[in-house]
Amino acid sequence: MLEYTYTPMPKRHPLMFPGSKRVAVVVTFNLETWDMVKDSDAPYYAGGPAILPNLLPGNVADFPNYSWREYGQRVGIFRMFDACDSFDVLPSCTLNAVTCERRFEMVEAAMDRGCELVAHNYEQGELLWKHANDIDAERQVIKKTLGVYEQTVGRKAAGWLSSSLRGTVNTPQILVENNCKFYCDLMNDDQPYLINTGKGPIVSVPYSNETNDFTLITRRGHTTDEVSAILKEELSVLYEEGAQSCRIMNVGLHPHVSGRAYRNRSLKEFLEYAKSLEDVWWATREEIADWYMVHHQEHFEQPPT
Numbered sequence: 001m002l003e004y005t006y007t008p009m010p011k012r013h014p015l016m017f018p019g020s021k022r023v024a025v026v027v028t029f030n031l032e033t034w035d036m037v038k039d040s041d042a043p044y045y046a047g048g049p050a051i052l053p054n055l056l057p058g059n060v061a062d063f064p065n066y067s068w069r070e071y072g073q074r075v076g077i078f079r080m081f082d083a084c085d086s087f088d089v090l091p092s093c094t095l096n097a098v099t100c101e102r103r104f105e106m107v108e109a110a111m112d113r114g115c116e117l118v119a120h121n122y123e124q125g126e127l128l129w130k131h132a133n134d135i136d137a138e139r140q141v142i143k144k145t146l147g148v149y150e151q152t153v154g155r156k157a158a159g160w161l162s163s164s165l166r167g168t169v170n171t172p173q174i175l176v177e178n179n180c181k182f183y184c185d186l187m188n189d190d191q192p193y194l195i196n197t198g199k200g201p202i203v204s205v206p207y208s209n210e211t212n213d214f215t216l217i218t219r220r221g222h223t224t225d226e227v228s229a230i231l232k233e234e235l236s237v238l239y240e241e242g243a244q245s246c247r248i249m250n251v252g253l254h255p256h257v258s259g260r261a262y263r264n265r266s267l268k269e270f271l272e273y274a275k276s277l278e279d280v281w282w283a284t285r286e287e288i289a290d291w292y293m294v295h296h297q298e299h300f301e302q303p304p305t
Contacts, residue, residue: 001198002169004186007300014245015191015299017291021281022242023235024288025274026250027267028207029080029115031095031106032124032163033073036066044125049218069256073103076259081109083264087271091253092285094120094161097148107152116284118184119149121163129166135174142174158286159183161207173197182289190238190247192292193299203289203296205248210234212252217263227266232273239277248288 017024038044038058056062084091093110095117100107110117121128122145131138142160149157159182160175167185175183176199183195184207194201209215211234216222222230231251238247251270258267274280283291292299 003196017246022279024281024283027091033099072255076255092116094118097145100152119157127166132168208250213257228269231270
């Protein structure tokens with residue numbers, strides 16, 4: 001069950017983050033891991049557009065597409081961590097359970113820095129929509145994912161982002177059953193809001209498919225200069241609007257895309273601009289969710305329950 005109210009921005013009460021911060025900026029690094037092959041003759045959708053077309057059957061290794069993504073795990077992610085380190089910014093990192101099992105060094109680098117870690121399905125190519133009509137099968141995938149997360153991180157996961165954002169109408173309810181606080185798949189707002197699941201509320205802390213390197217670079221072909229300008233323009237508008245009512249800006253980045261040497265500058269230039277603004281809240285998603293659960297009644301006339 002997934003329900004939320006349609007309340008357009010002009011009908012909401014003004015909302016202000018702690019310390020009168022205008023915008024919560026969340027830089028998201030996606031620590032994703034794919035199977036090299038699947039036991040299937042169908043083309044293998046590995047969680048995003050392929051760098052080369054004409055996908056091979058799942059049971060045949062597609063080395064150009066597989067190794068393109070693996071570059072991010074071997075090289076790109078560490079270049080991105082270095083960029084954030086230089087501006088004293090902690091990214092929020094989503095991670096597949098198999099990343100913990102097969103590519104732990106990526107997770108370890110995030111944990112050593114104190115980054116927020118967000119559960120991000122079991123394996124990147126195993127999409128929850130396949131279980132849209134079988135809630136028990138979806139529960140099993142989510143429970144298995146959260147179990148690996150807890151064993152690796154040493155605490156229960158506070159929130160969830162589905163692989164390719166392909167959750168189901170049952171996903172928020174299953175997350176509430178597992179004591180998660182926030183859900184990121186819905187990209188329909190610049191502010192947090194409550195989702196009613198029938199089992200209790202969960203906070204929508206939106207991810208973004210617009211301020212996202214896959215969309216900007218891989219799908220639309222923007223240059224490094226253009227990506228830098230787009231991200232700064234987005235933040236400048238949200239920052240102005242946030243003087244009246246706070247906003248969230250998520251920047252979704254993938255190590256095999258933004259971790260390339262010639263693209264890394266766009267991340268650095270965005271961070272330099274964001275750090276120059278006084279009223280930016282460098283919050284984790286969990287901090288946003290905890291704060292909103294206390295203040296949501298100030299936001300809507302009749303908040304969802």
